[in-house]
Amino acid sequence: MAKRIILLRAVNVGPAQLPMARLREIAAELGATDVSTYIASGNLIADVPGAPDTFDRALEQAIEKEFGFFRESISRTPTQLKAALDAHPFTVDEPKYSYVSFLLDAPTAEAIAKAETYETGKDEWAIIGTEMHIKYANGAGRPEMKTDSIIRALKVAGTARNLNTVKKLIDLADG
Incomplete structure (x- = not known):
């Protein structure tokens, strides 16, 4: 187990x-x-x-x-969640505005290149391995980028959690 x-x-x-x-x-x-x-x-x-x-x-x-x-x-694993949290490449001004989207697989270079063609405004995203890191300038409820379009371009299913939730899940898993 x-x-x-x-x-x-x-x-x-x-x-x-x-x-x-x-x-x-x-x-x-x-x-x-x-x-x-x-x-x-x-x-x-x-x-x-x-x-x-x-x-x-x-x-x-x-x-x-x-x-x-x-x-x-x-x-x-809890260790993988910790690594994703530690790898978050953006300055965290407000943890609830910063997310990690955990992907089923790593997207291809071609898919990432396609996703990079979408306008993001002040929002930022980056792929690191099997995670997509996101920082929304004004929160996920008011995104400047079309996150769904970017995810579709990546051709990999994923699910996002804000950094507060990621931290809490690590704490709960550690016991």
Whole structure:
């Protein structure tokens, strides 16, 4: 068993409602232990059996089967979350304006070049490995850049958490 922080993309927004209590139960049914969630936005911390990618895909399938919507499951170890936080390349004036988008895979150089053609205004982003780091000048609620268009250009699914949430998830995973 390995401790993982599992991040689900776009749950509890619009019609994709996923109660966190049920998410914990599904994870346990898949063999996870020491299962907990943090806030209602698809943050799961658990010791997972076997290969993490196998668990992530099984979790996606279980959620889709029960709730009728597909949402990517992207997991990292606590050490990987710490490394992503430490690698954040932008000055952090306000942690809730700075994000790490955890990606399923590293985007190709061609995809990054395409994404770099989009205007960002005062917002900034950078790819480091399998993470997209973002700093919104005025917060995610008032972005100057078209984050969704950039993500589509990268051709890799991801899910973002602000730096406050990333720090909290690390703290919870460490115990």
